[in-house]
Amino acid sequence: MMLRLCIGVLCYLKWGTGTLAVLAVAIFLLVTVRPNEWAVVSYGYEIQRLTGIDLPPVLVKLVMSLAASIPMIALTVVAHGFQRIESWLKQRETEQEMRGFAAGHSEGRDVPFVLYLRPFETTATIVSNRFEPSFFPLTPAQVLRDPEFELESAVHHSIPEPWKFVALGRPGEHVGAARVQSDEHSWKQQLLMLANAARLIVCVPASNPGVRWEVKSLRESLNLSKTVFVMPPLSERYNVERAWREAFTILREDGLTLPPYSPAGCAFRLESTGEVSKTWQINFRESKPFRAALEDLYFTMLPAERA
Numbered sequence: 001m002m003l004r005l006c007i008g009v010l011c012y013l014k015w016g017t018g019t020l021a022v023l024a025v026a027i028f029l030l031v032t033v034r035p036n037e038w039a040v041v042s043y044g045y046e047i048q049r050l051t052g053i054d055l056p057p058v059l060v061k062l063v064m065s066l067a068a069s070i071p072m073i074a075l076t077v078v079a080h081g082f083q084r085i086e087s088w089l090k091q092r093e094t095e096q097e098m099r100g101f102a103a104g105h106s107e108g109r110d111v112p113f114v115l116y117l118r119p120f121e122t123t124a125t126i127v128s129n130r131f132e133p134s135f136f137p138l139t140p141a142q143v144l145r146d147p148e149f150e151l152e153s154a155v156h157h158s159i160p161e162p163w164k165f166v167a168l169g170r171p172g173e174h175v176g177a178a179r180v181q182s183d184e185h186s187w188k189q190q191l192l193m194l195a196n197a198a199r200l201i202v203c204v205p206a207s208n209p210g211v212r213w214e215v216k217s218l219r220e221s222l223n224l225s226k227t228v229f230v231m232p233p234l235s236e237r238y239n240v241e242r243a244w245r246e247a248f249t250i251l252r253e254d255g256l257t258l259p260p261y262s263p264a265g266c267a268f269r270l271e272s273t274g275e276v277s278k279t280w281q282i283n284f285r286e287s288k289p290f291r292a293a294l295e296d297l298y299f300t301m302l303p304a305e306r307a
Contacts, residue, residue, distance in 0.1 A: 094178035115198035126151035152176035233265035
């Protein structure tokens with residue numbers, strides 16, 4: 001709990017009221033940890049010797065609490081780094097499993113996976129801070145979540161176990177979906193093979209020729225029924241609203257009607273007619289709502305698969 005609290009505090013420093021968050025941790029330590037008077041006097045003497053400032057005992061205790069919180073924050077950063085390494089190792093394992101399958105071998109054919117289709121320029125660019133300004137700047141709900149929202153990582157964390165999360169691309173380029181290596185001559189054939197084998201497909205619509213072809217191929221190969229389309233929320237690094245308007249116009253020419261853009265984003269399903277058949281209002285900063293949407297679609301498909 002303390003490690004998650006500290007990493008939330010550390011990343012909260014990205015915007016102005018972060019100082020209040022650090023003070024909250026220090027006050028917590030001040031209340032729960034009571035140093036003896038000799039330690040307070042000695043610490044106060046050292047502060048006066050180094051700075052020339054004679055602090056009252058209460059402020060000396062606060063400074064001691066701040067100093068005590070620094071090692072915990074450092075340990076939190078290390079723990080977060082190990083978490084990233086673990087995610088990278090799992091991704092590399094999935095990439096090795098899918099390599100043989102993408103090459104047409106029997107290896108990897110039994111691996112259940114979700115295919116991720118997106119414009120390449122959205123990799124690591126649909127990002128926003130998880131914390132939103134409020135009257136009270138630090139709440140347990142905020143600090144127990146990862147500090148930064150990134151769309152691909154958010155979708156990745158929503159994939160139910162033991163399914164894998166797979167996308168075409170360059171292996172190792174990003175921590176999220178496991179990349180299947182492709183080139184400009186074979187990528188369409190690989191994508192069709194992956195789309196047919198995937199349990200579900202998650203697609204971020206776009207107006208560029210590559211994603212436009214992918215969406216048309218999903219319709220022609222009758223894979224729209226197992227596809228969840230994602231309308232990304234507003235981003236700090238990518239103009240999602242403009243990209244959505246362009247995708248809306250281009251895909252309408254292909255007979256597909258996207259919903260109007262909403263800053264909060266959503267997930268939806270398209271019928272073979274190109275009309276929206278179902279919409280999920282989702283807070284992408286939480287993994288459970290999007291996972292519920294994937295499971296809803298999957299269990300909706302089960303009767304058709306059994307028939």
